[in-house]
Amino acid sequence: MKASTVRRVGGRLASLFASLLIALSLAFLLGRLSGDPTATILGPMAPPEQREALRHQLGLDLPVVVQYLDYLKGVFTGDLGQSLQFYQSNTSMIADRLPYTLQLVGAGMALALLVGVPLGVLAATREGTWWDRGASTLALLGQSVPVFWFGMMLVVLFAVKLGWLPAGQSGSPRHLILPALTMSVYPMAHIARLTRASMSDALAEPYIDSARARGISTRRVVWRHAFTNAMMPILTIVVLQTGILLSGAVAVEYVYSWPGLGQLALQAIQFRDFPLVQAIVVFGALVFVLLNLLVDVLHSIVDPRVR
Amino acid sequence: MSEVTETGVPGDLARHPRTPESDTPVLEVDDLVVEHRDGGTGTLFRAVDQVSLRIAAGESVAVVGESGSGKTTLAMAATGLGPRGRGDIRLLGHSLSAVSRTQLRRLRPEVQVVFQDPHGSLDPRQSVRSGLRELRALQPERTSWIDDADLLGRVRLAPDLLDRYPHQLSGGQAQRVCIARALLMRPRLIVADEPTSGLDVSVQADVLALLRQIRATTGAALLMISHDLAVVRSLCDVVHVMYRGRVVEAGPCDRVFGTPENDYTRELLAAMPGARWRSRR
Amino acid sequence: MSQLELDPVTAPVSPPRRAGRRARTSAFWLALPLAVAAVAVFVLPLTGLLPDGGQNLDATRQPPAFLAGGSWAHPLGTDKLGQDLLTQFVSAGRLTIVIGLVGALVAIGPGTLLGLLAGYFRGWVDRVISILIDAQLALPFILVALAIIANRGSSLPVLFLVLALTGWAVCARVTRAATLAIRERQFVVGLRAAGASEPRIVFRHILPNLAGTIVALGTLQVGTAILVESALSFLGLGVVPPMNSWGSMLASGQDELSQAWWIAFFPGLAITVLVLLVNLLGDALLTHHDPRKRRR
Ligand SMILES: Nc1ncnc2c1ncn2[C@@H]1O[C@H](COP(=O)(O)OP(=O)(O)OP(=O)(O)O)[C@@H](O)[C@H]1O
Ligand SMILES: [Mg+2]
Numbered sequence: 001m002k003a004s005t006v007r008r009v010g011g012r013l014a015s016l017f018a019s020l021l022i023a024l025s026l027a028f029l030l031g032r033l034s035g036d037p038t039a040t041i042l043g044p045m046a047p048p049e050q051r052e053a054l055r056h057q058l059g060l061d062l063p064v065v066v067q068y069l070d071y072l073k074g075v076f077t078g079d080l081g082q083s084l085q086f087y088q089s090n091t092s093m094i095a096d097r098l099p100y101t102l103q104l105v106g107a108g109m110a111l112a113l114l115v116g117v118p119l120g121v122l123a124a125t126r127e128g129t130w131w132d133r134g135a136s137t138l139a140l141l142g143q144s145v146p147v148f149w150f151g152m153m154l155v156v157l158f159a160v161k162l163g164w165l166p167a168g169q170s171g172s173p174r175h176l177i178l179p180a181l182t183m184s185v186y187p188m189a190h191i192a193r194l195t196r197a198s199m200s201d202a203l204a205e206p207y208i209d210s211a212r213a214r215g216i217s218t219r220r221v222v223w224r225h226a227f228t229n230a231m232m233p234i235l236t237i238v239v240l241q242t243g244i245l246l247s248g249a250v251a252v253e254y255v256y257s258w259p260g261l262g263q264l265a266l267q268a269i270q271f272r273d274f275p276l277v278q279a280i281v282v283f284g285a286l287v288f289v290l291l292n293l294l295v296d297v298l299h300s301i302v303d304p305r306v307r
Numbered sequence: 308m309s310e311v312t313e314t315g316v317p318g319d320l321a322r323h324p325r326t327p328e329s330d331t332p333v334l335e336v337d338d339l340v341v342e343h344r345d346g347g348t349g350t351l352f353r354a355v356d357q358v359s360l361r362i363a364a365g366e367s368v369a370v371v372g373e374s375g376s377g378k379t380t381l382a383m384a385a386t387g388l389g390p391r392g393r394g395d396i397r398l399l400g401h402s403l404s405a406v407s408r409t410q411l412r413r414l415r416p417e418v419q420v421v422f423q424d425p426h427g428s429l430d431p432r433q434s435v436r437s438g439l440r441e442l443r444a445l446q447p448e449r450t451s452w453i454d455d456a457d458l459l460g461r462v463r464l465a466p467d468l469l470d471r472y473p474h475q476l477s478g479g480q481a482q483r484v485c486i487a488r489a490l491l492m493r494p495r496l497i498v499a500d501e502p503t504s505g506l507d508v509s510v511q512a513d514v515l516a517l518l519r520q521i522r523a524t525t526g527a528a529l530l531m532i533s534h535d536l537a538v539v540r541s542l543c544d545v546v547h548v549m550y551r552g553r554v555v556e557a558g559p560c561d562r563v564f565g566t567p568e569n570d571y572t573r574e575l576l577a578a579m580p581g582a583r584w585r586s587r588r
Numbered sequence: 589m590s591q592l593e594l595d596p597v598t599a600p601v602s603p604p605r606r607a608g609r610r611a612r613t614s615a616f617w618l619a620l621p622l623a624v625a626a627v628a629v630f631v632l633p634l635t636g637l638l639p640d641g642g643q644n645l646d647a648t649r650q651p652p653a654f655l656a657g658g659s660w661a662h663p664l665g666t667d668k669l670g671q672d673l674l675t676q677f678v679s680a681g682r683l684t685i686v687i688g689l690v691g692a693l694v695a696i697g698p699g700t701l702l703g704l705l706a707g708y709f710r711g712w713v714d715r716v717i718s719i720l721i722d723a724q725l726a727l728p729f730i731l732v733a734l735a736i737i738a739n740r741g742s743s744l745p746v747l748f749l750v751l752a753l754t755g756w757a758v759c760a761r762v763t764r765a766a767t768l769a770i771r772e773r774q775f776v777v778g779l780r781a782a783g784a785s786e787p788r789i790v791f792r793h794i795l796p797n798l799a800g801t802i803v804a805l806g807t808l809q810v811g812t813a814i815l816v817e818s819a820l821s822f823l824g825l826g827v828v829p830p831m832n833s834w835g836s837m838l839a840s841g842q843d844e845l846s847q848a849w850w851i852a853f854f855p856g857l858a859i860t861v862l863v864l865l866v867n868l869l870g871d872a873l874l875t876h877h878d879p880r881k882r883r884r
Contacts, residue, residue: 019723
């Protein structure tokens, strides 16, 4: 590895680490600003001595710097604290809910790729035609619709009116269909737009014309050359969107009463269970940074120059 | 001044109010080093390496060299307008590293720049008139010697161009506007960075004639950067030849072009446009 | 809540070729319905044409006029308390549009400023701002936003804070890049030579040259703000009663999906159409101001 590569990778790692630290500090800060947790736990009427004892037990009587360092230590050893509401370890609760969200995100993302990529290719290879306009408008529509509302309308149509599919809860694969479809809308639109953009860029390159002139078939040109060009951005967006959905599927999970992380976050907020909110934020930040790192690694594998 | 009468320049350019009064050099540069940091890799690239340069009042100095040899970087750093370099720079006797911010702002108009791309040298959102108005607001005393219409007259532009925007001007017109803007400041040094290479051949001669005439009538010194030896010979007294950031040869034009001492200079002379012109002369 | 996120790669997706010229006319035709809608939600309540918005327990959950059982007394039907939905729809639309506009401003303002500063002054200013941009784009800030709301409760100021926090970075990044490009233009050097101060160069010359791009980004940000607001309000974390936005109407519609789906249908449709138009307009403006197509 060249010295410049080491520098670049190092810089990128440092930047990601800085991002992570900023998020962790923000989460910590918000936790300190959220008022006295002993009042939340014991109720406003609790005697002061009892509160004091709890403060001591929770470590809230220590200097803030010590608390912060303890918190960071906890984060890096996998201990995200205790929920005020459930009297459980936050880490284990997140671990319980994660599989449900993963299921939903995985199915949604697969659907998004299956539809989004062909849609983008269709638009790019027929640039300027009504096919293009239709596909592009559809994609833009997918980025304009409040997806949870789209989910609600799916419930009305397929669960309430037609009675074909269950309206909520998890369980059988049938339960997964509507939530996954809803979940796929935004990434599908994004993938379609991105595919179209990078493919039509590639199709405009002179080497495509020269490949055509050399008698290579159009289909081959499109798939071998132009699509290869679009692969990396698509892969990037898939990884990053996965991170976003993993931590941000609150509204969709709410519509379908899906017992994932998003619902957990919502419950935590409604009960002002701040340690749990904080733990979910920290978890999301860790996932995000790891996925960003994954994207960087993918980039350096595919393109040795790295961007 | 044969071109002047040829192209019908009004003679009143001679009434320019400033003449060189002192013999302090306009610009003195000692051992200037400028390094660019490559954004991608973070490595340093030495674009100007240990260059010394002296321009006396009213003198005309050329810098020649192949593309990428550091001419623009040298000119920008030496006038304090571009990247900061190491080394001593004295502008009209003031050391740039020692002057205060306010002093620097007062010194700056003494150096004016004319670039290769005239359209890039004008704010696309400003009409010619409002651009001039801004210059007058910035330097009220310096610029009060002439009004807009006369100023345009001096660069042979019709006053109805005042309300045009840069994209409504031809390359030659835009370059004249740039020269007018420089002229308005009554500078003691004009830096011209390949002022004609962005222009049509037919306009190039006009612009050069204009520069020569401004020099003759205002007594401003000229730092000319060019690829064109014919231009350099006709306009400049002294030439510096740059190669990979260093000045490899410097001296009076006639001497350097007549009996080049450096191998690179010889190579450059053979390759540069204007070499044929030289033999014809 | 997938629409709540910010694309970490919101590089303006490259617009169709040859579109530069057409962009201006299409921008007009997109702006027109938006303007009409905006005027309508502000003017309609003044005309007295809207039905009375009060409760009427004899006429609860009436379907819209064009469905069986509906009547023109309540063109969009009524909710579970018999309140007219059209009246609610119009007043909620007003708040939604205001939130969209203000939400975009609070994101674009600081974003533009930070991008300008980073791009113009470079050095450590740029380094600090770039780290913040990277952090914002590399993190699920919507979770942080939820945490803020959990902490501070829902109110309009908190909502705007969240919209600013989630929206500034994209704008800052684009502005920074554009500023870096413009500061290399030679007219900046010329102005410096004329003695212009740095703030003057930044605000009088570089900023006006970015205006088109900023307006385009701001337009797109209006759409994002409306979507973020609708999701937050839907979850009861944004606009909460007694105020009403299209997002909070969706929240009340969620409980009634099986009995009165139309409560949620119309506000959701309105958000979709509004955001679609805004996005189309933003894309058209961006194409128009695409640096690659400028150079007029
Ligand atoms: N901002 C910059 N960052 C990094 N490197 C730069 C920068 N500006 C110039 N360089 C490099 O410095 C060297 C000298 O550039 P400069 O523009 O001074 O050359 P030049 O002699 O004016 O060339 P030309 O005749 O093409 O205008 C070049 O190798 C160039 O790549
Ligand atoms: Mg140059």
